[in-house]
Amino acid sequence: MSDHQGVLQNRWGHLRKVLERPGPFSHPEFEPSSEILDFIMTTCKVLVIGAGGLGCELLKDLSLMGFKQIHVIDMDIIELSNLNRQFLFRHEDIGSSKAEVAASFINRKVKGCQVTPHYCKIQDYDETFYRQFHIVVCGLDSIVARRWINGMLISLLNYEDGTLDQTSIIPMIDGGTEGFKGHARVILPGVSACIDCTLDLYPPQITYPLCTIANTPRLPEHCIEYVKIILWPKENPWGTAIDGDDPQHVTWIYEKSLERASQFNIAGVTYRLVQGVVKNIIPAVASTNAVIAAICATEVFKLATSCCVPLNNYLVFNDVDGIYTYTFEAEKKENCLACSQIPQTLSIPDPDIMKLKNLIELFCDSAAFQMKNPGLTTYVNGKNKTLYISTIKSIEEQTRDNLNKTLLELGLQDGSEVMVADLTSPNVLTIRLKFPNKNVAS
Amino acid sequence: MSSPSPKSPEQNDKNKKYDRQLRLWGDHGQKLLESSKVCLINATALGTEILKSLVLPGIGAFTIVDGEKVTEEDVGSNFFLDEFHIGTSRAQAATETLLELNPDVRGDYIDDFPDHVMSQTQDFFNHFNVVIATALPEKVLMPLSKQLWSANIPLLVCRSVGFLGYVRLQIREHTVIEAHPDNEAPDLQLDRPWPLLREHLEQTDVPNLGTKERSHVPALTILYYYLQQYRNENGGLLPKTYSDKEKLRNMIRDSLPNENDILEENYEQAVKLVNVCVNCTRVPNHIQKILDDEFCTNLTSESSPFWVICAALREMVQSEGALPVRGSLPDMAADTTSFISLQQLYMRQAQSQAESIYRRAMQISRALGQSPDSISETEVKLFCKHASELQVFRGNCVADEYQTSSPSASLHLEDPESLMFYYVILRGLESFISEYNTYPGQFDDHVEPDVLKLKTLIGKLLTDWGCPTLVISDDRVHEVCRYGGAELHSVSAMLAGCTAHEAIKLITHQYKPINNTFIYDAITSTSATFVL
Ligand SMILES: [Zn+2]
Numbered sequence: 012m013s014d015h016q017g018v019l020q021n022r023w024g025h026l027r028k029v030l031e032r033p034g035p036f037s038h039p040e041f042e043p044s045s046e047i048l049d050f051i052m053t054t055c056k057v058l059v060i061g062a063g064g065l066g067c068e069l070l071k072d073l074s075l076m077g078f079k080q081i082h083v084i085d086m087d088i089i090e091l092s093n094l095n096r097q098f099l100f101r102h103e104d105i106g107s108s109k110a111e112v113a114a115s116f117i118n119r120k121v122k123g124c125q126v127t128p129h130y131c132k133i134q135d136y137d138e139t140f141y142r143q144f145h146i147v148v149c150g151l152d153s154i155v156a157r158r159w160i161n162g163m164l165i166s167l168l169n170y171e172d173g174t175l176d177q178t179s180i181i182p183m184i185d186g187g188t189e190g191f192k193g194h195a196r197v198i199l200p201g202v203s204a205c206i207d208c209t210l211d212l213y214p215p216q217i218t219y220p221l222c223t224i225a226n227t228p229r230l231p232e233h234c235i236e237y238v239k240i241i242l243w244p245k246e247n248p249w250g251t252a253i254d255g256d257d258p259q260h261v262t263w264i265y266e267k268s269l270e271r272a273s274q275f276n277i278a279g280v281t282y283r284l285v286q287g288v289v290k291n292i293i294p295a296v297a298s299t300n301a302v303i304a305a306i307c308a309t310e311v312f313k314l315a316t317s318c319c320v321p322l323n324n325y326l327v328f329n330d331v332d333g334i335y336t337y338t339f340e341a342e343k344k345e346n347c348l349a350c351s352q353i354p355q356t357l358s359i360p361d362p363d364i365m366k367l368k369n370l371i372e373l374f375c376d377s378a379a380f381q382m383k384n385p386g387l388t389t390y391v392n393g394k395n396k397t398l399y400i401s402t403i404k405s406i407e408e409q410t411r412d413n414l415n416k417t418l419l420e421l422g423l424q425d426g427s428e429v430m431v432a433d434l435t436s437p438n439v440l441t442i443r444l445k446f447p448n449k450n451v452a453s
Numbered sequence: 454m455s456s457p458s459p460k461s462p463e464q465n466d467k468n469k470k471y472d473r474q475l476r477l478w479g480d481h482g483q484k485l486l487e488s489s490k491v492c493l494i495n496a497t498a499l500g501t502e503i504l505k506s507l508v509l510p511g512i513g514a515f516t517i518v519d520g521e522k523v524t525e526e527d528v529g530s531n532f533f534l535d536e537f538h539i540g541t542s543r544a545q546a547a548t549e550t551l552l553e554l555n556p557d558v559r560g561d562y563i564d565d566f567p568d569h570v571m572s573q574t575q576d577f578f579n580h581f582n583v584v585i586a587t588a589l590p591e592k593v594l595m596p597l598s599k600q601l602w603s604a605n606i607p608l609l610v611c612r613s614v615g616f617l618g619y620v621r622l623q624i625r626e627h628t629v630i631e632a633h634p635d636n637e638a639p640d641l642q643l644d645r646p647w648p649l650l651r652e653h654l655e656q657t658d659v660p661n662l663g664t665k666e667r668s669h670v671p672a673l674t675i676l677y678y679y680l681q682q683y684r685n686e687n688g689g690l691l692p693k694t695y696s697d698k699e700k701l702r703n704m705i706r707d708s709l710p711n712e713n714d715i716l717e718e719n720y721e722q723a724v725k726l727v728n729v730c731v732n733c734t735r736v737p738n739h740i741q742k743i744l745d746d747e748f749c750t751n752l753t754s755e756s757s758p759f760w761v762i763c764a765a766l767r768e769m770v771q772s773e774g775a776l777p778v779r780g781s782l783p784d785m786a787a788d789t790t791s792f793i794s795l796q797q798l799y800m801r802q803a804q805s806q807a808e809s810i811y812r813r814a815m816q817i818s819r820a821l822g823q824s825p826d827s828i829s830e831t832e833v834k835l836f837c838k839h840a841s842e843l844q845v846f847r848g849n850c851v852a853d854e855y856q857t858s859s860p861s862a863s864l865h866l867e868d869p870e871s872l873m874f875y876y877v878i879l880r881g882l883e884s885f886i887s888e889y890n891t892y893p894g895q896f897d898d899h900v901e902p903d904v905l906k907l908k909t910l911i912g913k914l915l916t917d918w919g920c921p922t923l924v925i926s927d928d929r930v931h932e933v934c935r936y937g938g939a940e941l942h943s944v945s946a947m948l949a950g951c952t953a954h955e956a957i958k959l960i961t962h963q964y965k966p967i968n969n970t971f972i973y974d975a976i977t978s979t980s981a982t983f984v985l
Pocket of ligand 1: 204205206207208209343344347348349350351
């Protein structure tokens with residue numbers, strides 16, 4: 012330990028009071044002693060996912076709650092628009108890795124704290140990396156990433172004769188904010204409701220019908236979408252995909268949207284709105300991030316020390332009208348895709364009509380799956396057959412024709428298993444197809 | 454038409470830096486924030502975390518008043534104090550570190566205790582937009598609260614101890630124009646269309662539209678047509694009950710030319726609008742209350758623009774029987790021209806009503822002898838647009854709360870789950886600090902005797918309020934004593950985020966502030982708000 016015992020005595024006096032004295036509301040397993048502080052300082056490893064608005068707060072909160080073995084992972088670099096809330100970054104840090112700058116700031120500021128940065132995607136690491144942590148805490152703005160890490164922690168669970176080995180559970184604390192609203196939740200993988208159990212809590216993204224965008228725009232957003240999805244591919248002014256961070260691109264879209272809006276007499280196209288639509292910007296303030304991260308950090312502290320019973324298991328926050336919090340127990344979904352261990356079945360009434368592309372649409376659009384880019388394989392006569400994979404160019408070309416074939420034409424039968432791989436999970440999902448109308452079978 | 458890109462005003466560095474928050478409180482909110490001055494009393498972890506969430510979004514300036522020196526324990530829980538600060542002025546150390554967060558913000562400090570500052574410069578605290586006090590002893594809080602009450606400066610009092618904390622807002626009067634309600638019904642005034650709107654709506658012969666035209670008509674036009682038909686058949690009355698409304702909905706549903714057709718999207722939307730949009734347009738009770746307020750009916754030369762505009766609004770409401778139309782339409786499936794012409798009708802009506810309110814407000818202001826630039830047209834427009842959201846808060850003085858019995862507190866004490874218990878215990882804690890000059894349980898061997906002392910003090914408070922003293926469980930008192938005044942960083946950070954946003958609400962006059970005491974219990978991750 013890098014601290015002198017004397018400094019430790021006083022510096023962490025606040026924490027020692029709640030960890031070394033018995034309390035009437037502690038967790039039943041809580042045994043006050045100085046070993047608890049030792050544990051969180053020397054042994055307990057916490058992974059912080061995201062070094063953005065929530066991540067910066069989480070690193071500060073955790074380091075001042077005594078945690079020293081912290082890892083942080085984030086693939087992003089620092090932008091000017093981060094500085095209104097991501098307080099570990101300064102103007103001169105723009106362009107550097109969030110994880111690296113945040114880690115070195117905390118290590119400088121909080122003596123003895125060892126934050127290890129990982130400037131990469133969460134998908135770049137496998138089970139051996141994630142297995143080393145006692146607790147994972149997420150400050151993410153992406154549902155896909157949340158689902159992926161959720162799936163990862165579930166895949167680390169050990170079941171012996173159908174019984175969950177408690178020591179294989181790595182708790183996941185998830186925080187999220189949008190404007191003045193936020194949530195914090197405690198997930199014990201395999202035990203309590205996971206991210207996929209509550210997928211229906213995430214509202215679908217707003218999309219506008221193509222015919223409205225193309226023919227009858229009414230809103231400024233319709234004009235911007237027109238430029239984004241119709242005009243840009245046609246004119247392709249820079250020969251590349253739209254980069255929402257390139258001011259030239261945004262300005263071009265702004266001008267063209269303005270032009271279209273004035274043709275249709277539509278008011279309200281502003282540069283800010285264009286940017287918001289192009290980059291899908293979620294408003295954010297320092298205060299909400301502070302609140303949600305602090306609640307998450309308190310839960311990490313409770314789980315690591317057993318000093319209090321952890322949140323069970325979902326808290327929502329809103330401070331538009333006064334300050335409002337509501338705590339409830341989100342329920343585990345019996346047939347959850349990610350954590351239920353129940354084989355998934357999918358009933359298809361018309362396999363003679365349903366094409367592979369319709370099946371893929373179903374995986375993307377249905378509230379139960381909400382996938383992004385699923386790749387499908389199956390077994391036909393005991394042999395592995397790739398149905399469609401879009402992420403690898405050569406395979407995409409080879410399997411493209413399958414999209415317009417019906418499920419029967421592809422050789423799928425009642426009881427066939429389809430293996431689905433998607434960005435939303437590190438695990439391949441096996442789905443058993445059921446064709447209830449036997450008479451359609453060829 | 455690819456011109457060299459015009460330098461959009463929205464692209465400067467400041468707008469980029471604040472982009473994510475400007476989308477919430479707007480440029481006008483930001484302007485108020487940037488000209489605000491905030492005072493923090495005591496740079497505890499809670500205090501500096503509050504300032505952090507105010508410095509980052511860019512308040513104009515802050516001043517820290519704190520006579521303490523930095524201790525080792527401070528460094529353990531306060532992110533803005535470093536080991537090398539130990540023994541130096543806490544006000545100075547915190548100010549210097551906080552200023553690193555945002556070069557646009559100015560900050561200074563007074564290395565002295567707030568009671569000394571008040572006795573030397575009586576009106577020192579009156580020069581701020583908001584005063585925030587943390588860990589302030591009762592004997593200083595009382596005079597400060599009284600002084601700020603009479604100066605009408607908002608005061609936020611906070612304390613964080615162990616897993617508990619509270620925020621108390623003291624404000625004499627606070628007015629809000631943009632409350633940003635979550636779900637607001639559209640304001641269509643279909644029961645009382647102004648002549649231009651009526652003329653426009655009656656141009657469309659809804660039942661005789663061709664198949665193509667049918668799908669182009671906005672829901673509003675459809676709804677208006679069948680509403681008129683309903684009223685003709687029902688003695689001119691609007692549908693009120695569920696079955697009335699169902700009758701109207703069925704009229705729209707039955708309009709399909711062929712029985713087997715599916716109702717078009719715009720007709721579906723018209724059906725959906727029935728519930729919220731065919732009600733009698735009336736002035737909401739809470740707005741009528743504001744218009745009848747003495748501040749609105751008895752203006753003086755000191756009246757704020759809010760009340761002057763309210764008086765002008767009141768006159769319009771008296772003559773028109775309704776608030777000015779909001780001027781915005783929800784999106785509706787329709788062809789561009791039908792939708793835009795309808796949208797523009799609403800917008801123009803809103804504009805002309807706002808202009809007449811502006812002219813009237815200017816007249817009133819002039820008659821009161823106020824300066825001609827006290828009312829701005831932009832403000833009046835904003836005011837009219839949000840006329841149904843207006844809010845007036847009148848709080849009470851913390852000193853009064855401490856000096857009188859609190860009947861609303863005793864009311865909540867009947868519920869054994871109520872967080873009001875912690876309010877009582879924290880009040881007991883304040884008494885303990887005043888009496889013994891230390892936190893209960895500060896030292897390991899004092900926890901048990903301090904439990905008894907604290908219980909006695911709480912008992913005294915409850916007796917004063919006429920409550921049975923047994924309502925507070927020993928466990929809860931013991932829990933607070935075991936904290937020994939410990940400040941847990943993550944508990945403070947949660948309270949600080951909340952308090953900072955309350956300050957932003959007060960400065961920007963947007964969103965509804967707490968009324969008036971917020972209690973946070975991190976043991977159970979719950980919170981509650983009480984009016985005291
Ligand atoms: Zn699940």
